[in-house]
């Protein structure tokens with residue numbers, strides 16, 4: 001059985017507080033985008049000599065961690081504590097860039113939970129799957145439904161976000177990921193939490209033309225100070241005609257929303273990964 005874990009972008013991201021355990025409370029609108037990995041599981045025969053009950057082959061982009069640390073394996077092992085799961089081979093075809101603020105690893109984890117639930121008829125239920133996912137990463141719960149969502153808490157408390165769906169239909173999305181890695185942990189360490197004047201959930205209900213002046217990603221200022229090239233890419237997206245452009249999550253990818261399909265992205269952003277799609 002195969003599934004296609006998608007990426008996300010953040011439409012606004014405000015860090016509003018910090019918890020005693022160091023994690024941050026945030027407000028953001030998660031929006032799913034059709035840039036996907038592929039994840040497949042197959043039965044591992046009884047005769048197959050394996051020390052583990054789930055092994056993993058990764059193709060496509062390199063994922064810079066051991067098999068055991070891959071979130072796909074962590075998702076299997078988490079469910080295996082509570083459910084009797086058959087032994088499986090997993091195959092991940094990696095397309096979503098890592099350390100990009102696109103939630104690629106988080107999505108793989110959540111889609112593995114969904115895949116195991118469906119394939120082996122575990123009947124876990126959406127709310128419980130979200131709880132399992134949140135134990136693997138703050139972003140993971142969103143990918144159980146992958147519906148536009150307003151998120152609070154550490155990113156794991158989700159409500160449907162009705163605004164952007166209608167607003168963005170028919171717009172063209174461009175994602176640009178330069179060869180700059182930003183660690184999520186470090187990005188959070190450079191933030192002073194504060195409440196925004198206006199909540200991003202309300203701003204995304206307004207016409208998209210107003211987003212440029214009102215919708216903020218709190219990570220941009222500190223990260224742009226350290227990586228001016230990222231600020232330059234955002235500026236260039238506006239020069240190419242974006243109605244709204246921003247960094248996604250803690251970076252390093254930038255995205256732009258366009259009324260018309262943007263041309264010559266590969267030339268404009270040579271040496272960067274680029275992706276475009278009509279929403």
Ligand SMILES: C[C@](O)(CO)[C@H](O)COP(=O)(O)OP(=O)(O)OC[C@H]1O[C@@H](n2ccc(N)nc2=O)[C@H](O)[C@@H]1O
Nearest residue numbers: 022023024106137138139140154155184185188249250
């Ligand atoms: C930046 C975002 O992409 C915005 O959507 C997410 O908040 C990142 O979520 P994530 O990658 O799932 O994060 P995790 O893998 O759970 O945490 C990585 C590190 O980021 C920091 N972290 C993460 C989420 C959060 N709400 N507060 C934090 O302070 C912690 O130092 C943590 O050790």
Ligand SMILES: Nc1ncnc2c1ncn2[C@@H]1O[C@H](COP(=O)(O)OP(=O)(O)OP(=O)(O)O)[C@@H](O)[C@H]1O
Nearest residue numbers: 065070071098099100101102103104105106108249
């Ligand atoms: N399946 C996976 N795909 C990608 N990275 C994974 C995976 N499993 C574990 N990781 C580890 O997680 C790290 C972060 O990966 P991910 O792609 O989720 O980062 P991100 O773009 O910063 O996402 P986020 O928006 O959640 O912060 C990687 O550098 C890698 O070591």
